[in-house]
Structure formats: structure tokens, C-alpha cells
Amino acid sequence: MKKTIALAAIVAAAGLANADTLVIDVSGANSWGFQGDAQNEIMNVLVGAGANITNIAWDVNLTTIGLSWADENNMGFFGNSVVVNPGAGDAFTVVNANYAGSVATDFTLGGDGNLDIEFYEIGFDDNAGAIDSFYEAGSTVTITYTPAPSALAVLGLGGLVAGRRRR
Numbered sequence: 001m002k003k004t005i006a007l008a009a010i011v012a013a014a015g016l017a018n019a020d021t022l023v024i025d026v027s028g029a030n031s032w033g034f035q036g037d038a039q040n041e042i043m044n045v046l047v048g049a050g051a052n053i054t055n056i057a058w059d060v061n062l063t064t065i066g067l068s069w070a071d072e073n074n075m076g077f078f079g080n081s082v083v084v085n086p087g088a089g090d091a092f093t094v095v096n097a098n099y100a101g102s103v104a105t106d107f108t109l110g111g112d113g114n115l116d117i118e119f120y121e122i123g124f125d126d127n128a129g130a131i132d133s134f135y136e137a138g139s140t141v142t143i144t145y146t147p148a149p150s151a152l153a154v155l156g157l158g159g160l161v162a163g164r165r166r167r
Contacts, residue, residue, distance in 0.1 A: 031119040049113035050148025057102035061136035068132040070094045076118040
């Protein structure tokens with residue numbers, strides 16, 4: 001009886017998805033042109049197949065180049081399903097300006113488990129064919145996610161099989 005209760009607890013715990021965080025260093029990432037520009041930098045971050053992204057937070061230090069303004073810089077996540085504009089409202093050039101914030105999200109990654117982040121400009125591409133802005137050292141993005149339920153279910157099934165094999 002005690003073993004049955006313990007196994008049931010393992011299965012129940014496996015069914016609960018606990019949030020996890022992933023801190024991504026975006027220092028040195030450059031923004032070149034408008035969304036989809038071939039020169040833009042895209043970061044591919046492996047989070048896990050079927051992971052549900054519930055929050056995106058940023059703490060970045062942005063520098064613009066030439067006539068580019070802080071509010072022209074964007075980060076697009078997961079095919080631009082979520083767009084973050086760290087310097088929103090700052091219609092002027094900046095040097096190592098800090099921006100922090102977060103946004104609640106609700107999207108699920110595909111089978112490859114990759115989260116793509118595109119760094120791009122909106123409004124004006126002030127430096128055509130050249131870098132418009134970049135993230136200084138210490139710039140991070142923090143992703144909060146829950147693993148795919150199927151991965152946790154496999155853990156629970158493994159507990160059931162282990163308990164069954166002992167009998």
C-alpha cells in the first residue's frame with residue numbers, strides 16, 4: 001500500500017509542470033535593418049520541444065549608432081509572435097542606456113524546441129547596410145517557461161514501470 005501511494009505521488013508530481021528560467025546573454029547582438037533584413041542577427045536558443053513560454057524579461061544596455069534612436073530597436077521572439085521594444089519612447093540616440101522590463105506571454109515552441117530572437121529596426125533604417133544599434137556587455141534576456149507536458153508524463157510513466165517491475 002505504501003509503495004502504491006509513493007508511486008501515485010511520483011506520477012502526480014510528474015504531471016505538474018514547474019516553471020523554469022533561462023538567462024540568455026545578448027551582449028554584442030547588433031541590429032542592422034528592418035524586420036527580415038538578411039543582415040539582421042538572429043539568435044537560436046534551444047529551450048525544449050513543446051516548451052510553453054510564459055514570460056520574457058530584459059535587462060539590456062543599448063547603444064545606437066549615427067542617427068538611430070533607441071525606440072527604433074526591436075527584439076522579435078518566435079517568428080515575431082512577441083515583439084519587445086526596450087527603448088520605447090526614447091526618440092533620441094543613446095550610449096550604454098539601460099532598459100529593463102518584462103512581458104507576459106503564452107506561446108508554445110515547436111518540435112525543434114528552438115526559440116529564435118531577431119534583432120531589428122523599426123521606423124527608420126538610419127544606417128542602411130550598417131549597424132544601427134547594439135547591446136553592450138551585461139545585456140540579458142530571461143525566458144520563463146514550462147517544459148512540455150509530454151516530457152513530464154514520460155517521467156511519470158517511468159515511475160509506474162519501475163514500480164511494476166519490482167513486484
